[in-house]
Amino acid sequence: MALIEDRAPPSPASLNDDIGEEKRLTMYRMQVEIRETEQRAYDLFLQNLVKGTSHLSLGQEAVATGFAAAMRPGDLSFCTYRGHAHTLARGVPIAKVLGELMQRDIGLMRGKGGSMHLTSIDHGVMGSYAIIGAHLPIACGSAWRAQYRGDKDVSVCFFGDGTTNIGAFHEALNFAVVWKLPVVFVCENNLYMEYTPIGDVTAVTHPAADRAASYGLPRIIVDGNDADIVYRTAGSAYEKARAGGGPSLIECLTYRHSGHSRADPAKYRPEGELERWKQRDPLKIYRERLKQFGVGEEDIARIETDVKHRVDEATEECKAAPLPPADILTKDVYADGGFAWRN
Amino acid sequence: MAELTYRDAVIRGIAQEMTRDPDVVFLGEDVGKPGGVFKATVGLFEQFGPVRVRDTPISEQAILGAAMGAAMTGLKPIAEIMFSDFIAVCFDYIANEFPKSRYMSNGQVKCPLVVRTGNGGGARFGAQHSQSVENWCMMIPGLKVVAPSSPRDVIGLMAAAVRDPDPVIFFEHKSLYATKGEVPDGEIVDTLGSAKIVRPGKDATILALALMVPRALAAAEKLKAEHDIDCEVVDVRSLVPLDTQTILGSVVRTHRLFTVEENPRLCGWGAELVSIVADESFYDLDGPPVRITTPHIPLPASDFLEDLALPTVERIAERVRRSLNS
Numbered sequence: 109m110a111l112i113e114d115r116a117p118p119s120p121a122s123l124n125d126d127i128g129e130e131k132r133l134t135m136y137r138m139q140v141e142i143r144e145t146e147q148r149a150y151d152l153f154l155q156n157l158v159k160g161t162s163h164l165s166l167g168q169e170a171v172a173t174g175f176a177a178a179m180r181p182g183d184l185s186f187c188t189y190r191g192h193a194h195t196l197a198r199g200v201p202i203a204k205v206l207g208e209l210m211q212r213d214i215g216l217m218r219g220k221g222g223s224m225h226l227t228s229i230d231h232g233v234m235g236s237y238a239i240i241g242a243h244l245p246i247a248c249g250s251a252w253r254a255q256y257r258g259d260k261d262v263s264v265c266f267f268g269d270g271t272t273n274i275g276a277f278h279e280a281l282n283f284a285v286v287w288k289l290p291v292v293f294v295c296e297n298n299l300y301m302e303y304t305p306i307g308d309v310t311a312v313t314h315p316a317a318d319r320a321a322s323y324g325l326p327r328i329i330v331d332g333n334d335a336d337i338v339y340r341t342a343g344s345a346y347e348k349a350r351a352g353g354g355p356s357l358i359e360c361l362t363y364r365h366s367g368h369s370r371a372d373p374a375k376y377r378p379e380g381e382l383e384r385w386k387q388r389d390p391l392k393i394y395r396e397r398l399k400q401f402g403v404g405e406e407d408i409a410r411i412e413t414d415v416k417h418r419v420d421e422a423t424e425e426c427k428a429a430p431l432p433p434a435d436i437l438t439k440d441v442y443a444d445g446g447f448a449w450r451n
Numbered sequence: 452m453a454e455l456t457y458r459d460a461v462i463r464g465i466a467q468e469m470t471r472d473p474d475v476v477f478l479g480e481d482v483g484k485p486g487g488v489f490k491a492t493v494g495l496f497e498q499f500g501p502v503r504v505r506d507t508p509i510s511e512q513a514i515l516g517a518a519m520g521a522a523m524t525g526l527k528p529i530a531e532i533m534f535s536d537f538i539a540v541c542f543d544y545i546a547n548e549f550p551k552s553r554y555m556s557n558g559q560v561k562c563p564l565v566v567r568t569g570n571g572g573g574a575r576f577g578a579q580h581s582q583s584v585e586n587w588c589m590m591i592p593g594l595k596v597v598a599p600s601s602p603r604d605v606i607g608l609m610a611a612a613v614r615d616p617d618p619v620i621f622f623e624h625k626s627l628y629a630t631k632g633e634v635p636d637g638e639i640v641d642t643l644g645s646a647k648i649v650r651p652g653k654d655a656t657i658l659a660l661a662l663m664v665p666r667a668l669a670a671a672e673k674l675k676a677e678h679d680i681d682c683e684v685v686d687v688r689s690l691v692p693l694d695t696q697t698i699l700g701s702v703v704r705t706h707r708l709f710t711v712e713e714n715p716r717l718c719g720w721g722a723e724l725v726s727i728v729a730d731e732s733f734y735d736l737d738g739p740p741v742r743i744t745t746p747h748i749p750l751p752a753s754d755f756l757e758d759l760a761l762p763t764v765e766r767i768a769e770r771v772r773r774s775l776n777s
Contacts, residue, residue: 216557217559220556220557221556225556227556235552245515246516246523248516249516250520252521253520275512279510283507283517286508436557440554441554442595443561449691450644
């Protein structure tokens with residue numbers, strides 16, 4: 109798929125100042141934070157300090173940033189195993205994320221969940237789910253609760269292009285529409301289902317958007333590498349959900365700069381593809397955007413330096429942190445805090 | 452005190468909890484206006500309205516996923532999976548989502564929900580609508596698993612399951628829906644993890660669950676009348692948590708152990724119980740523990756063949772008699 113050529117350059121309309129400098133600086137800072145943290149996670153693999161597996165969002169920072177920046181406190185995120193970016197974007201401290209990847213006691217779940225299950229209820233991160241598609245129905249349930257109680261929060265569910273070919277995706281879409289639930293489904297189409305081009309295994313060109321009509325939903329495809337476009341799209345979907353207008357399905361076109369997971373060197377990519385997408389790097393786009401709105405090079409550089417410094421600090425904090433204590437092994441299987449299954 | 456069918460007890464059990472707590476909501480296929488394919492939810496839609504009693508598409512993953520999302524964020528859903536065999540199409544929620552979320556999140560995520568499902572054979576429905584699958588759930592850390600055998604237990608254990616902070620799989624037996632039993636008036640709340648001695652006896656302990664409880668009781672009466680063998684019948688009721696104290700206490704008194712299981716033989720719940728008794732009460736036993744089970748087969752549709760497969764009163768009585776006389 110030559111999706112990159114499909115894109116129009118940012119239109120003059122996208123250069124209006126409906127977003128404002130403060131929000132733009134926040135969104136740039138977040139994209140840099142995700143980039144630097146993910147890059148650090150990769151470096152820490154190479155030092156064998158991150159164990160297990162890990163799925164990075166390098167190149168996909170604008171999706172997580174734009175959707176999170178448009179949320180209100182109380183809105184809920186449901187993520188996949190590629191969930192570091194979405195977790196950081198809700199304000200979870202870097203050391204909590206890196207600490208979990210390093211499976212230290214300082215981690216978000218004290219090493220009991222690992223990279224693929226980042227969860228922080230206090231930040232509205234309702235879990236990262238590593239069974240493809242499982243969390244779409246779960247997000248429906250959360251949205252059902254909001255509808256039932258008259259709560260105004262929106263449940264936002266992120267997933268990859270590969271998820272659109274599993275049954276739970278279709279069950280959830282139908283269910284959400286029939287029950288008119290305040291849920292927003294966000295497909296991050298990074299062109300690859302693990303190691304396979306999504307187009308090779310999907311009946312339609314746009315794996316999410318081309319299915320929307322099946323559920324009576326509008327076809328929405330956006331440039332997922334432009335945080336402003338993502339932010340505006342998210343805002344209107346949230347508004348529709350809060351107003352009782354039901355679910356949205358949004359396909360964000362993006363690209364992961366790294367392999368599927370730590371084990372994947374991504375040699376299946378055609379020559380030049382990565383380089384072409386790097387021309388459309390979300391951070392590069394947004395850096396230019398800030399300049400277009402008059403933010404000075406020094407201010408931009410200060411953000412970058414500050415974030416790098418904070419990632420360094422978090423790394424050192426995690427390296428110095430102890431392993432989890434052995435006694436948590438059998439804790440929290442049941443609500444009484446333990447694992448007793450018999451008397 | 453009133454006589455109630457097991458089916459009506461399901462309705463009363465759900466209604467009792469929905470009346471008590473506005474956070475209790477109910478969803479499933481055909482459960483609302485139609486009143487359920489087993490007529491075990493008749494009247495709930497009329498009593499509690501379409502906002503609390505909701506019909507769903509045939510989407511078992513959506514049903515259980517939605518129940519989980521609602522439970523995580525504050526509701527107490529009861530979800531129906533029409534036939535327990537269908538658990539296989541939504542097993543991810545049973546095996547990976549409900550039970551692991553609390554642990555993986557280091558205690559942050561809660562999942563207080565109940566999945567009710569029609570379990571077991573005897574209705575001549577064939578292999579995909581008849582199996583006893585409670586053992587599929589028993590093996591999963593994080594779940595609780597109950598299977599009532601009487602109308603009174605249906606109400607009491609339903610209340611306990613709904614009020615429990617953990618995910619509970621509630622196995623109703625399809626062939627018990629029409630059976631009747633005495634039920635006291637007023638609220639009934641039981642305890643998960645408590646077995647019940649439904650017939651005291653001194654010569655042998657028979658452990659049974661759901662439909663096998665009335666069969667074990669009838670076998671015990673037959674053994675008493677025909678052979679003067681006095682069996683203690685224990686209704687296990689709750690596989691997780693498991694009331695091992697009541698079970699071990701019974702074995703210590705009778706010195707013989709039999710399990711009557713509807714599930715196919717391999718890895719049936721009785722295997723775990725026999726293993727516990729062998730570990731902890733071996734020297735109290737006067738003979739080898741005996742498991743009376745459905746063979747390692749899918750269930751046939753034919754009434755003649757299905758009756759050959761499931762443990763019957765005659766098979767239970769004969770197996771106990773032979774074992775005690777040998």
